[in-house]
Amino acid sequence: MNYHTAIIEQALALGILAFIAATAVISIGSYLRRPHDLSGAGGSPILRPGIRGWYLDNLEPFEKLFASWGVRPAALSYTQLAGSVLVAWCYASGMLFTGSWLLLFTGTLDIIDGRLARRTNSGSAQGAFLDSIIDRYSDAFAYFGLAVFFRDSWMLWVTLLALLGSLLVSYARARAEGLGCRCYVGLLQRPERYVILGFGTIFGSLFEHLGGAWLPLPHYLLVMVTIIGLAILVNFTALQRVVYVWRVLGEQGRA
Numbered sequence: 187m188n189y190h191t192a193i194i195e196q197a198l199a200l201g202i203l204a205f206i207a208a209t210a211v212i213s214i215g216s217y218l219r220r221p222h223d224l225s226g227a228g229g230s231p232i233l234r235p236g237i238r239g240w241y242l243d244n245l246e247p248f249e250k251l252f253a254s255w256g257v258r259p260a261a262l263s264y265t266q267l268a269g270s271v272l273v274a275w276c277y278a279s280g281m282l283f284t285g286s287w288l289l290l291f292t293g294t295l296d297i298i299d300g301r302l303a304r305r306t307n308s309g310s311a312q313g314a315f316l317d318s319i320i321d322r323y324s325d326a327f328a329y330f331g332l333a334v335f336f337r338d339s340w341m342l343w344v345t346l347l348a349l350l351g352s353l354l355v356s357y358a359r360a361r362a363e364g365l366g367c368r369c370y371v372g373l374l375q376r377p378e379r380y381v382i383l384g385f386g387t388i389f390g391s392l393f394e395h396l397g398g399a400w401l402p403l404p405h406y407l408l409v410m411v412t413i414i415g416l417a418i419l420v421n422f423t424a425l426q427r428v429v430y431v432w433r434v435l436g437e438q439g440r441a
Contacts, residue, residue, distance in 0.1 A: 202392060214240050232378045245298055252298070253306050259313055262299035263320045266292045270324040277331025282409060283391040286384045289328055293380035296321060318360070321376065325352050328383065332413065341410055344417050351420030352379060358427035367438075371430045372423035379420065386412025 217240040252262070269292040276285030299317060303309035329349035336342045355372060362369035374382070390408030 198395070206388075213244075217243060230375065230378060231373065233381065238377070242297075242301075245294065245301070249298060249301050249305055252302050257302070259299040259303040259306075259308060260316060262295050262302065263313075263317050266295040266299070266324055267320045269295065270327040274327040274331035274334075277328065277387075278334035280335060282335075282387045282406070285328075285331065286387040286391065289387075290380060290384040292324055293377070293384065296324070296376070322353065322356060325349075325356065325376075325379075341413065344410075344414055348413055348417035348420055351417060351424050354424040355379075355420055355427065358424055358431065362427070362431040362434075365431075365435060367431050367434050369427055369431055372426045374416075374419050374423045379416065382412065382416055382419075386415075 214237065217236070269288055273285050273288045273292060276282070276288060296317075300309075303313060326349060329345055329352065333342055333345045333349070336345055355374065356376075359369045387409050390406055390410075390412060393408045394406055
């Protein structure tokens with residue numbers, strides 16, 4: 187890479203970083219300055235109710251548009267699945283920046299399909315089952331792509347550990363609900379996992395272009411840090427759910 191190419195890449199990376207940060211700060215700040223009912227937005231230590239409410243508020247026009255077009259929630263679920271395959275391909279091919287935006291897009295489709303089903307009263311047990319299966323595939327495809335990308339590195343095992351923890355988090359909730367126990371506890375639920383992996387790899391890819399040409403740091407350092415953090419936190423979340431369900435079932439057994 188010659189000097190001029192490096193300068194251009196750094197300028198573009200810095201510009202994109204500034205644009206993302208400025209857009210988020212201005213948009214979220216404007217939303218929070220207006221009164222909103224956030225009682226149904228949910229929240230977590232990572233994604234606060236205000237941030238979730240802001241995101242759902244921005245999705246509402248798309249829900250109305252899909253409803254007016256007669257789009258079925260299942261169509262969005264299948265689109266999410268196809269997008270997840272593209273995410274895996276982009277990650278495996280080293281196109282982390284593109285794959286990360288696609289990952290956030292597929293996560294958004296997962297939110298919209300459920301809200302569209304409620305808006306149009308078109309939800310069904312079959313649709314809920316299909317959505318759950320596609321969600322599991324979507325989770326796995328992203329990690330499979332990253333595993334291929336890191337196939338010659340020790341990060342392969344960290345990526346597989348993150349995949350295992352992600353699947354266990356979802357399985358713990360599903361198994362608990364099958365036993366009559368509602369389980370929504372845990373630090374990293376699906377939205378948090380999408381946000382951390384998506385933006386972590388986006389910023390990691392930009393950082394690689396911003397400073398990777400001269401800084402004596404490992405390639406894709408922030409991407410690696412993101413996946414290591416996810417591997418720790420998703421398995422911690424799975425443990426949180428195991429402990430919670432174990433206690434609840436024990437109390438039910440003594441009642």
